[in-house]
Amino acid sequence: MMEYLGLYNYWVFAVLLMLGLYAVISRTNLIKKLIGMTIFQAAVFLLYISMDKVEGGTAPIIQSHMPGQLYSNPLPQVLILTAIVVGIATLSLGLAIVIRISEAYGSIEEDEIRKMDNA
């Protein structure tokens, strides 16, 4: 039982990752695509953060009055802090582009935009 519970995080990672990717591939609405992208990226955060946990550990803030305390791994947390920033940066740039597309084309549905380009 514990054997598989310990993998549940990674299964959820796989499912969320692919749900996000599916939203990006299958939806034509540009904002929906971007929302799918944020789920996709959030899944990766889960992958990294799941690695950092140590059984019986606490957040890696060293308490000098508790020697011998186990701490969880700080490195994946640092990486994901950076990745979250990258995610919000990409999202805001993507939204700015969508706003410009909406002003230029009058639509945010990908197939309608393609039709207008080919016309």
Place this chain on the structure above:
Amino acid sequence: MVTLFGVFLLTLLVITAVGILRAEHLFVAVMLTGIFSLQMAAMFFILDAADVALTEAAVGAGVATVLLLGALALTNDRERPSGIRPWWPLALIAAATLLVIYATFDQPRLGDPDAPVHQHVAPWYLEETPRLIDVPNVVTAILASFRGYDTLGELFVIFTAGIGVLFLLANPSKGGALSLSQSAESQGLRHHLVPRVVGRLVVPFIVLFGLYVQFHGDYGPGGGFQAGALISAGIILYALVEGESMALKALSFRVLAGMIAGGALLYVGVGIAGILLGGNFLDYSVLSADPVAGQHLGILLVEAAVGLTVTGVLLTIFHSFAARDQKS
């Protein structure tokens, strides 16, 4: 007990994600995305990642939601109902999911202290940080010093996003957004008494908390990025309550551009100071006679730089979105 919480939250995450996918009203999808981020933040907290949880809550549930709502107001909040969806993406995705799940069986289990991740560099950080840098929060030590170069990159990623939004959305014909008309939107909620009174009451506390998170990052969860997100959230609330123009009077586009560039310059400047004082790029130990004091000074400065740029960029993005013409 914790495992049970984890399993519950993770299942909830999947359900929320499916809900986001199925929602055809984009407003609903955005709200669910905010909830998704909050659940994700709770999950991170359970997994001992307090800093990441704080950031995810401030960014995913806060800033991202505001930006998405702003974009919806400018575009269209309904997804066109779709006809028949092709089956092949679903099949492809299902196959890929199974492949990734198949790979998990060789992975170390959650919390396994013998996993390779906990063997190689991580113990070094945990053991050496008190001696070399002497801040209790190891995450801050790695973020700002050991991997400070990554954080420099992170600062420039958000800098780039700010530049991009300014480039795409700044409205020169209107002279920036400085000459906002006194329309209903720009006046905010001024004629609504309750939000206004409470908003004014809360804003200073939010900014104060932001400053606490900025300068307490060495000892507890927090740091420049979280602080920047919190402070800009406070100012965005002020803009919503008192109106865009009031917020811009306090911090104009010029000032914001100065903050963005100033933060970036400060970070690179600290790095170059390391070179000039005889160390390597981003070597803080040489900033002071005592290496540990130098590290403290360097971390303080670069965290301040990150806070400055992040506040500037987030507010610039918010104002750029808000200054755009509403859809007709």
Place this chain on the structure above:
Amino acid sequence: MNGLSAHLPAIPVIIPLLASPLVVLLRQRGLAWAAATASSLFCFAVAITLVAAVRESGVQAYAVGSWAAPFGIELIVDQFSALLLLIVTGASSFALLIAPRFGSGVPDDRQYLFYTAWLLALAGLSGIVVSGDAFNIFVFMEISSLATYILIAGGPNRQALAAVFRYLIMGTIGATFYLIGVGYIYMMTGTLNLADMEALIQDVSDLRPVLVAGGFITVGLALKAAVFPLHIWLPNAYAHAPHAVTAFIAACSTKVFLYVLFRFDFLVFQGNLPGHIEQFSAFMMPLAIIAVLFGSAIALAQKDLKFLLAYSSVAQIGYIMLGASLVSVSGLTAGILHMFNHALAKGALFLAVACIGTALGVLSLDKLSGAARRMPWTFAAFVVAGLSLIGIPGTAGFVSKWYLVLAALELGVMGALLIVPVLIGSVMAVIYIWKVVEAAYFGNAGETVVRAEAPWWMVTVLWAAVLLNVWFGLQPGLPLELAREAAALLLEGQ
């Protein structure tokens, strides 16, 4: 200055990063251009110095923050990265020199933001090239990608926006795939340093997460590098970007991602993962061949000069991948050399396109008939650069294709068959370049021919780039040696 030489690997990243906020503060267009060009040229000079330093004293390592390798972030400049650094900074400098002012779509008061984005793209690409840390590569990948999106979105038509959105989505998926792959390797080895990974991955090499990591990283980077069939973002993005931007990114951006792909695949995976060489070659070779044939064929059908050259880029990436998929020192040498030579040829061609676009304002072939008589210098340059793209002896393009053929022949009969697509691709290149020449030189120009040559400084920069094509065609020693040493480094670790 002697003290600074120790910091050389970091300088191509620091200088543009320092200059970009300064440009934001300067705001004025002319100053912004001057600052961007000066820093780009300075980085180019540093890149040349680094090439010299690498050839003299071997690999240059630099510990950022003075923290030693697996704990801190290490910058590594070896022969391969020095060559790429040369391509990146060179392409940026040439493209900036030709464009003190950007496309018609960007108003004057926003041009400074454009140069800021340019500097950030330069810093990002240089940062990827010099980094020795897998996660750090991701961070700089995102800087360069976001900045590139901004640059492309500056294109004059609304199609640029649609193209850049698609690029943004696909680019983010590519980068995130890369991040997942790095995560899996980190999970199994506990390190992020590339050299450290190489050593530690042997113990876990037969485990499934590592294999999945290989898949994610290869697919993610192939997406970013526009390897066929993941190239669909490329033609639109190249064609609708401002001309100078196209010259910059077409010359270097996909090559940087190919560089990361080769680094990961050859250094970390191959030799450590059982059977990876065979899988890599069996997977990549057919794709490379199809890319060469498909890209060239589609290019034949194009009526717009920029689309034509963009599809030709898809084919050229195929040549590079073909060389790499031979998994031999000579094959990889040819592939790496072709990175350099294709950057020269395609960069020069897009510089010519920038001249044509600036002077005439049209780029569709039927409107260019007789244009050579209006812009003789520019079209003469176009022809020479086109010859280099085709691979005519005496130009740079010939050298790498020649080495590609030689490397293929080493494989015996199988290899001889590989020559066929290379030749067919070259013949098709002859045809599509000829299409342009035919229109420009033999098309009907109308009764009165008005000289409408591009400004003199543009033509000068263009000819400088073209002459480099000829120079490195006749004197291929330097890039060839760098490529050979880089290939040996990747395959044999020496």
Place this chain on the structure above:
Amino acid sequence: MEVLLDIISWVLLVSGGAFVFIGGVGALRMPDFYTRMHAASLTDTLGTILVLLGIILQAGFTLSAVKLLAVMVFLLLTAPTAAYALANAARLARLAPERRALDD
């Protein structure tokens, strides 16, 4: 004394939990927007505050208790404001109450 505090704290926790549950059921089962909101605001105020009080008693006189108290004060301020803004937005959008709810 210890036992007494424990009992009070658990009573608060359980009753808070009950209010949260009732609020949740109400938000699902009520017929229209306004009544649903009414149910949901129960969760925000009474439910969370009782739970917080329960935790404060568990924490005793520590820094954590002060922080929890601050959280409670802010919740008391913001939750009703949010409910007000929501109802106001619904009124501005001319969302009509369900007829059945009016008739009852």
